[in-house]
Amino acid sequence: MLDHHTIERYELGWLVVAVVMVLLMFAGVIASMITETVPGMFGSPARYINPTQLSQTEFAAPGLKVSPDGSVNAYMVARAFQFQPSVLRVPANTPVTLHFIAADVIHGLMLGQGNVNAELIPGHVATFTRTFKSPGTFVSQCNEYCGSGHQTMSFTLIVEAPK
Amino acid sequence: MTTAPPPTVSAPALPTEQVYLGHPEKKVTLYFLVTGLLMLLIGVAIGPLQALNYANIDVYQYLPFLKSYYQGLSLHGVLNALVFTTYFISGLLLYLPCRALGVRPNLVVAWAAYWTMTIGVLMAAWAVLGNNATLLYTFYPPLQGSPLFYIGAALLVVGSLIIAAQVIVIWTGWKRSHPGEITPLAAYMSVATWMMWVIASLGLVVEVVVFLIPWSLGWTKGVDPLLARTLFWYTGHAIVYFWVLPAYISWYALLPRQAGGVIASDSMARLSFVLFLLLSTPVGLHHQYSDTGLSIGWKTVQMLLTFLVVVPSMLTAFSVGASLELAAQARGGGGYFGWTRRLPWKDPVFTAQVLAMISFIPGGAGGIVNASLALDTAVHNTAWIPGHFHITVGTATTLTFFAISFWLLPHLTRKPLASVKMALWSAWLWFWGMIIFAVGMHWEGLIGIPRRTYFAGATGLSEMISRAQVPLALTGISGMVLAVAAVLYFTVIFRTLLGRTRVSAQAEVPIPFSQSLAEVEALAGNGGSPKIAGAVRVLERLWVFFALALALVMVMYLPTFISLLLNPHPVPGLRLW
Numbered sequence: 001m002l003d004h005h006t007i008e009r010y011e012l013g014w015l016v017v018a019v020v021m022v023l024l025m026f027a028g029v030i031a032s033m034i035t036e037t038v039p040g041m042f043g044s045p046a047r048y049i050n051p052t053q054l055s056q057t058e059f060a061a062p063g064l065k066v067s068p069d070g071s072v073n074a075y076m077v078a079r080a081f082q083f084q085p086s087v088l089r090v091p092a093n094t095p096v097t098l099h100f101i102a103a104d105v106i107h108g109l110m111l112g113q114g115n116v117n118a119e120l121i122p123g124h125v126a127t128f129t130r131t132f133k134s135p136g137t138f139v140s141q142c143n144e145y146c147g148s149g150h151q152t153m154s155f156t157l158i159v160e161a162p163k
Numbered sequence: 164m165t166t167a168p169p170p171t172v173s174a175p176a177l178p179t180e181q182v183y184l185g186h187p188e189k190k191v192t193l194y195f196l197v198t199g200l201l202m203l204l205i206g207v208a209i210g211p212l213q214a215l216n217y218a219n220i221d222v223y224q225y226l227p228f229l230k231s232y233y234q235g236l237s238l239h240g241v242l243n244a245l246v247f248t249t250y251f252i253s254g255l256l257l258y259l260p261c262r263a264l265g266v267r268p269n270l271v272v273a274w275a276a277y278w279t280m281t282i283g284v285l286m287a288a289w290a291v292l293g294n295n296a297t298l299l300y301t302f303y304p305p306l307q308g309s310p311l312f313y314i315g316a317a318l319l320v321v322g323s324l325i326i327a328a329q330v331i332v333i334w335t336g337w338k339r340s341h342p343g344e345i346t347p348l349a350a351y352m353s354v355a356t357w358m359m360w361v362i363a364s365l366g367l368v369v370e371v372v373v374f375l376i377p378w379s380l381g382w383t384k385g386v387d388p389l390l391a392r393t394l395f396w397y398t399g400h401a402i403v404y405f406w407v408l409p410a411y412i413s414w415y416a417l418l419p420r421q422a423g424g425v426i427a428s429d430s431m432a433r434l435s436f437v438l439f440l441l442l443s444t445p446v447g448l449h450h451q452y453s454d455t456g457l458s459i460g461w462k463t464v465q466m467l468l469t470f471l472v473v474v475p476s477m478l479t480a481f482s483v484g485a486s487l488e489l490a491a492q493a494r495g496g497g498g499y500f501g502w503t504r505r506l507p508w509k510d511p512v513f514t515a516q517v518l519a520m521i522s523f524i525p526g527g528a529g530g531i532v533n534a535s536l537a538l539d540t541a542v543h544n545t546a547w548i549p550g551h552f553h554i555t556v557g558t559a560t561t562l563t564f565f566a567i568s569f570w571l572l573p574h575l576t577r578k579p580l581a582s583v584k585m586a587l588w589s590a591w592l593w594f595w596g597m598i599i600f601a602v603g604m605h606w607e608g609l610i611g612i613p614r615r616t617y618f619a620g621a622t623g624l625s626e627m628i629s630r631a632q633v634p635l636a637l638t639g640i641s642g643m644v645l646a647v648a649a650v651l652y653f654t655v656i657f658r659t660l661l662g663r664t665r666v667s668a669q670a671e672v673p674i675p676f677s678q679s680l681a682e683v684e685a686l687a688g689n690g691g692s693p694k695i696a697g698a699v700r701v702l703e704r705l706w707v708f709f710a711l712a713l714a715l716v717m718v719m720y721l722p723t724f725i726s727l728l729l730n731p732h733p734v735p736g737l738r739l740w
């Protein structure tokens with residue numbers, strides 16, 4: 001049988017293994033953030049809009065907007081129990097900036113592609129710039145409990161292939 | 164083998180007073196444990212219905228007493244995760260350290276804690292049962308429930324803090340009257356856990372007392388939902404360690420003797436608890452990776468600290484594994500893996516705990532995924548998350564508490580366990596049920612199925628459901644397995660508690676405080692006590708680590724809280740169910 005000194009030596013070795021493992025994991029995540037294999041970790045600006053005053057903002061008429069310079073923005077408002085618009089068509093292979101805001105309580109949304117999973121806290125604008133590569137229809141739904149109609153809050157992203 | 168119920172029961176039934184005579188704290192402990200288990204019984208009864216929901220079988224339309232899926236889910240989450248655990252832990256971590264230190268707690272204080280908790284739970288239950296707090300167990304504002312719910316939740320926490328204070332005071336008193344002595348391991352770990360909880364519960368207390376109660380009473384107009392979430396998760400992550408550490412105490416300090424062995428390494432056990440005291444709290448932001456409005460810098464720093472919690476967890480795995488191997492060797496086992504066959508698998512106390520530990524291995528691995536800023540996006544708010552916490556708190560903790568109830572209830576009441584066989588079956592079925600559950604739920608999560616969704620009315624899931632038929636069926640099946648496991652478990656427990664025979668004081672199941680290998684070696688060598696390692700002396704100063712933990716959590720959280728408080732964005736409450 002091993003004596004306790006030997007066991008403690010082994011355990012110390014194990015401790016070193018654990019620490020090294022932790023540092024490697026951390027380095028891995030940081031690397032994936034810096035290289036943007038996970039897009040948009042950096043630089044999504046914090047913006048707050050009073051959710052009772054959306055009518056004075058670009059969220060007054062939600063939907064896709066193409067600016068004269070060609071940049072594409074989409075504005076979405078989540079409120080119990082629907083997304084406005086509930087169907088969003090975006091062009092494939094074009095950078096699109098999505099802006100989400102919740103108007104009443106917390107909602108949430110995960111998209112079928114583009115690595116988007118946002119907690120929509122009333123007033124806090126969630127912004128993601130993504131280039132959707134695969135054309136298709138992606139249906140998902142609100143993923144933060146918001147009340148009795150939560151399960152009816154669906155959102156459809158249609159990525160359209162260029163004509 | 165200390166835990167098998169004594170074979171013959173000859174002594175006549177003794178009156179209750181005599182059972183508690185030597186240790187009157189047994190009674191209050193029993194009340195804590197049994198109340199907790201009753202709450203679990205109600206909470207668990209709803210679980211299989213939720214599992215059927217995932218299998219697309221809607222039973223809610225036939226249930227007159229539940230107004231919605233979400234009301235049931237609120238009861239399930241609150242009763243299982245918050246109420247059951249708090250009662251059970253308060254009872255266990257009052258009794259163990261007191262017995263380990265040989266101190267009798269002040270019973271008035273202990274009962275005051277029990278009744279504070281119970282009044283709180285009754286208030287909150289009233290609100291949830293009346294469908295006035297269908298908020299799920301996270302109760303994020305601006306969804307606004309009845310004030311009774313928030314006041315009740317606060318009283319539940321206050322009750323646990325009374326026990327925390329009591330145990331810490333008892334320990335400081337013991338230290339004063341035993342200068343130079345080292346705290347026995349079980350007491351040391353209990354005190355460290357309570358110190359952690361004192362720091363950790365602050366977030367929830369502030370959220371509820373300062374913000375939610377006045378708001379729900381109509382005294383204030385709004386609450387800042389982001390501030391409330393941040394306070395909630397400050398406690399909400401650390402609370403998982405409040406659930407898991409008592410299981411670790413059992414694995415480290417009790418299980419070795421139950422397996423017929425000794426604690427492999429006493430000083431490493433203490434080190435891992437100090438690390439938990441330091442690292443459990445300053446990491447809650449990892450539940451808010453998807454929240455806009457919080458700095459990515461602090462999220463990243465807290466991610467590193469979250470990963471560091473891996474270190475004490477790996478230490479625990481090593482030490483407990485080594486203890487079990489030593490136990491098996493003492494029973495004649497050997498070889499690389501052959502020794503495992505020599506362990507007391509017929510003993511439900513042992514088996515349930517080992518199964519709990521096994522479930523914690525995938526639980527920990529999944530936790531690393533959740534903790535990673537990069538991977539969390541793929542699983543946040545999906546079925547993966549309940550998949551994860553049913554093999555951590557729902558199995559590692561709950562199954563260990565089952566094991567503890569198999570010896571502690573007989574110890575407290577002197578009534579033998581009603582059926583060893585049924586107890587064993589309940590443990591195995593719970594384990595396999597939860598494993599199937601976890602496979603199903605993790606898999607669904609990767610497909611994108613959200614958690615907390617009433618499937619019968621869902622409009623956005625049909626395409627995902629068509630890709631998730633197999634895992635959804637697994638969730639449904641696991642619910643049925645777990646229902647059987649729960650029936651067996653509660654049958655054993657209630658048959659035990661309601662049993663009429665009591666054994667004599669000599670035949671009482673002992674508390675399995677284990678010896679450490681170093682102690683045994685010292686006894687074998689020179690008959691004296693072991694040399695106390697310098698590290699143990701350093702680790703003994705828990706107040707210093709408490710202060711360090713407090714400082715660390717301030718550094719990690721104050722900047723975030725200050726900026727949230729300087730830019731408040733209160734919004735009014737809504738009742739949307």
Ligand code: HEM
Nearest residue numbers: 210211213214240243244299300549557614615616642645
């Ligand atoms: C019979 C055993 C059990 C079954 C079949 C079961 C089933 C489930 C299911 C299917 C969900 C997901 C519901 C959803 O997100 O829509 C869930 C949620 C949950 N369960 Fe369990 N469960 C069981 C036992 C437990 C235990 C023992 C605990 C804790 C000690 C627990 C704690 C929770 C919590 C905290 C939630 C989340 C509630 C929420 O989202 O607000 N469950 N359970």
Ligand SMILES: [Cu+2]
Nearest residue numbers: 142144146150
């Ligand atoms: Cu929702």
Ligand SMILES: [Cu+2]
Nearest residue numbers: 399400449450
């Ligand atoms: Cu956490």
